[in-house]
Amino acid sequence: MGEQRDGERLERQLAFLLEADRLKTVERRTLLTDGSRRENSAEHSWHLALMALLFAEYAPGEVDRARLLTLLLVHDLVEIDAGDAYSYDPAAQVGKQEREERAARRLFGLLPADQAAAVLGWWREFEEAATPEARFAQALDRLQPVLQNFASGGVSWREHGVRRGQVAARTAMIAAEAPALGRHVALLLEQALARGWLRE
């Protein structure tokens, strides 16, 4: 009986992990650095987690590394159902929260109840910026597209006619969570403006 329950537990975990594979097919607007194709949300999540390992030192206080990595690994899973909502597309923002809530219930609900609750909790913690780790994770999530866009010639900004003020507003929190990184973003936005990659 215990073994049967154990088997069912593993089956649920495997079903979730196979479903999670679909995050590799969710396309973001940002290009790879070499400009060869758009980035997907799974590899983006990996890149953020790697960045967190190296940039945790810029956080104003202590951050729990396991918690920070965990939040980054699960933060985009809802996009499997809800898609990636481009930050500078107002239409994509309409109804986003409801779509993502529905996605979270379906996707995390594939897991055994205790793990479903854990993943839901991590996802909410990130979304609500409820802890220092969640705020720092959000700051990195806003930093990475700026770095990636800048390195690939500002294509996704130019394609969507993005204004400097929009990016500055979206990335303002970086300066609070990691002052050195905030200064770097400000420099990049100046240069992107000068190069015509962002509009005034």
Place this chain on the structure above:
Amino acid sequence: MGEQRDGERLERQLAFLLEADRLKTVERRTLLTDGSRRENSAEHSWHLALMALLFAEYAPGEVDRARLLTLLLVHDLVEIDAGDAYSYDPAAQVGKQEREERAARRLFGLLPADQAAAVLGWWREFEEAATPEARFAQALDRLQPVLQNFASGGVSWREHGVRRGQVAARTAMIAAEAPALGRHVALLLEQALARGWLRE
């Protein structure tokens, strides 16, 4: 002077993180679950880390979650220079260690010295299976392709005429690191053999 050094530190970290972006273009033999394309090593690393969050409970003893995730996030970076060496291709294994050592020195050497040493240490720890976390991480790295291959119809096994005994040998360590997962792999290999996806 301190600020100048800080600026140089950040520049080195950024150079490494942009270079790391190239892991998204390193192709593995395994297909995505939906069979649409081959998986890349960046999204594979993310999938492994997600799996680690859910499967850590199958480890025989306590594992440090931050350490486990860290090892998985950096374990494939050397493939940026060295490429992915398919486990069942003996030719790809020739000189692999030297190529990867060279790649590690170049890639991690982009970082500030202390972080270069840290990442090199994590990579070595994984490669040498030097700690319980590294052994568990290796077990997951051998489990994930089996799950993924099985889910996508055994294509990469069939393409390379892989024998059941080869996969059984490569995945034998899973049973030691996570008995429940080892039993599941044994079942999948039986089924793959019965379906003709693996040769006897």
